[in-house]
Amino acid sequence: MPELPEVETIRSQLSHYLPFKIDSVATTPGLKQNILHTDLPIKDKTIIEIRRKGKMLDFVFEDGSHLLSHLGMTGTWLVGETITSTKHTHLTLKNKTHTLAYDDPRRFGHMYYYSAEQAEKKLAELGTDLAQIELKELTESIKRYPDRALKVTLLDQKLFAGSGNYIANEICARAGIRPTRKCSKVKGEEFPKILKAIKDVLEPALKSGGTTFQGGYRDSTGERGQGVQHLVVFYQKICQMCKKTKVKKIILAQRGTYYCPHCQK
Template structure:
C-alpha cells in the first residue's frame, strides 16, 4: 500500500482504535529490519499510545511512558515507533470486537493474522493486537526518541507532503529541476512526499502528460493540470478507502480497492476512459509507467 492514501487511511483507522491502549509486549522474528536505536524491547512494555500519525509514507506511533502529567511537555520518555510498509506491508489491528486493516492487498487483508507473512506483533493489555505483515520483508520498524531530530533522521529527507503542498510551491520546486523526467521526480520523496508509482501514473493520466516528459517541456497549464490531477487522485483514493477500512478487502478481491478507480495504473490493455486507446505499460527509470499513448504524448 505504501502510498499516501493507503497510509492515511490506515493511520486514521488506527488512531480510532489504538489511541490510549497500553502495550503489553512486542514480538518479532525479523531482526534485520527492526531497529531499536537506544531502546530495548522492555522499554515498550507498559507504554501508552498517544497518537498515530503519518509523515510521507511512514507511519508514526507515538507512545508515552509518563503518567499523564499535568504539563503537556514532551518528556524524554516519549518514544516514536516508525513503520515503513514499503512494497508489501500491511497493518492490521484486531481485538474481540473490531478489526481494521490497511496496506498492500497481497496476501488478502481479510486473511486472519498472524499468518506466515506476519513479522511483528504488538500486543495490548486490552487483548487487542496490531500485526505488521510484510510478504517481501522490505519494510522496517524503528524505535526512536520522540524528538524532531531523531524522528526525521530515521525517516530520511522528505519534501512537502503531497496533500499539503500548495500549487505555488509545487511549481516553484519543479522549476528547480528542469532536466528531471517528471514521473521519476514525482516519486522522489525529497521532492514531494507520499506519491509513488500508482499516484504518479494516475496524476499524469489526468493531466495528459507522458511520464517521460522533462520538467522543462511542461507548459504552465500542464503543471497546473498535473498538480490538480495528483490532488484529485490522492483525495479520491482516500475517500474510497476511508469510509471503511474493510472496503479495502471487500471491493476488489485480492487486487484491492484501488483498481476500482484507477485510470491508468495496472490498466494495461484496457481502453483509456477518455479516448478508448489501450493503456500501455513501459519500463522507465526502473519502474513500470502506465499511460495512454494517445492522450499522453511524448512531445
C-alpha cells in the same frame, strides 16, 4: 507497494484503537534482522497518536518517544480482538482487549524507535506530504531537476512524500502529460493541472480505502482497497479518459509506466 492512500487508510483505522497501552511485545528474529533498526523498549508504554508523513507511519507514545514504521513493499499493520498471526507477523503488541501486529512477507519495511528529536530529524528527510503540497512548491520542485522525466520527479520522496508508482502514473495521465516528458518542458499552465491531478488521484483512492493490485496491499482489517476502479491508465488496457485508445506500457527508470498516447502530450 502501499502508497499515500493505503498508508493513510491504515493510520486512520488504527487510530480508532487509541490510546493503546502495550502490555506485551512479541517479535520474530526476522524483525531484528531485516526491519527494526533500533532497540524497541515499548512494553508498558501507551500509543496516544498515530501520524503519517508520506509513506511513514509515526506512532507517538505518551512519553514523547516515537515508533516510525515504513511498510516497504508488503508491510501492513493489523488490529483486532484477535488476529491470525502467520510466520510473517514480525511484531505483535497486546493491550487488555486488542492485538496490534505488523505483518510483512517480504520484509522490505523498516522501523525505528526514536526520541522526539531523532524522529523529527528522520521525518525531515522526507519532502512535503503529497496531500499537502501547494502550487508554488510543486512548481519549484518540478523545475528543480529540468532534465528528469516528470514521472521520475513525481516519485522523488524528498520532493513529493507519499507518492509511488501507481500514483505518479495516474497524476501524469490526469494532467495530460506523458510520464517521459522532461520537467523543463512542463509549461506554465500545466502546473495547476498537475496540482489538480494530485487531488483527483488521491481523493477517490482515500475514499476507497486505498488501492490493491494482484495479491498486494491489505488494510488493518485484512481487506483489499477498492481504489482500482478509479485508475485511468495504470494496469488498464484501454484509457479510461478517452475510453478508446490502447494504453501504452513502457519501462521508465525500471518501473512499469503507463500512458495514453492520445490524451497525454
